[in-house]
Amino acid sequence: MNNQAAKLAIVLSFSCISVLVNTGIANHHVLAQSPQQQKCDIFAYVVSKDPQGLNVRSGASPTHKILGQIAANETVKITAASGKWVQVTDVTGDFKGTGWVYLPMLGISSRGYGTNGVNLYTNADQQSQKVGRIPPSTSVKLLGCQGEWAQVEYQGIKGWLASEDQCGAALTSCS
Incomplete structure (x- = not known):
C-alpha cells in the first residue's frame, strides 16, 4: 500500500510541475523577481509637475524611504537603472547625494542643432539599424539607459539615442 501512495505522490508532483511550466505560471515567479x-x-531632467517635487528614495521601489525631493526641470545624472527606477546623483537643485527616482518622471531632449535632426537606432550601437530621426531640440520620452546611451520614444518609435545627441537639461539647448 505504501508503494502505491509513493507512486501517486510522484505522479501528482510531476503533474503539478508540468502544469506550472506549460501554463507559464513558473515564468511569472521569475518575472516577479x-x-x-x-x-x-x-543626464536627464525632472518632468514631474508635483509642486513638492519628485521623491528621491533609498531604493528602487515606492516602498523605500524618501530621502528628499527634486524640483521640476532640475538636471540629474543617471548612474544605474533597475526596471522603471533609476539611480541619480549630481542634482542641480537642493537635493544632495544619491538616490532612486521613478523613470517616467524624467525627460531628455535631442541635440542636432543646425542639422535636420539626430538618428534613433535599434540598439545601443551606431552600427545598428537606424529606425528614425528626431528633430533638433525635441523633448522625447525617456524609457531607459545603457552606458552612455538613452532608450527613448519619439512619435511612437522606440530606439536608442547616442550620447552626443542627448540633452539632459530642460532649460538650455545644450549647445
Missing part, C-alpha cells in the same frame, strides 16, 4: 541593475552614464 527584481530586474538586474544596468549601469548608466547619462
Whole structure:
C-alpha cells in the first residue's frame, strides 16, 4: 500500500510541475523577481509637475524611504537603472547625494542643432539599424539607459539615442 501512495505522490508532483511550466505560471515567479541593475552614464531632467517635487528614495521601489525631493526641470545624472527606477546623483537643485527616482518622471531632449535632426537606432550601437530621426531640440520620452546611451520614444518609435545627441537639461539647448 505504501508503494502505491509513493507512486501517486510522484505522479501528482510531476503533474503539478508540468502544469506550472506549460501554463507559464513558473515564468511569472521569475518575472516577479527584481530586474538586474544596468549601469548608466547619462543626464536627464525632472518632468514631474508635483509642486513638492519628485521623491528621491533609498531604493528602487515606492516602498523605500524618501530621502528628499527634486524640483521640476532640475538636471540629474543617471548612474544605474533597475526596471522603471533609476539611480541619480549630481542634482542641480537642493537635493544632495544619491538616490532612486521613478523613470517616467524624467525627460531628455535631442541635440542636432543646425542639422535636420539626430538618428534613433535599434540598439545601443551606431552600427545598428537606424529606425528614425528626431528633430533638433525635441523633448522625447525617456524609457531607459545603457552606458552612455538613452532608450527613448519619439512619435511612437522606440530606439536608442547616442550620447552626443542627448540633452539632459530642460532649460538650455545644450549647445
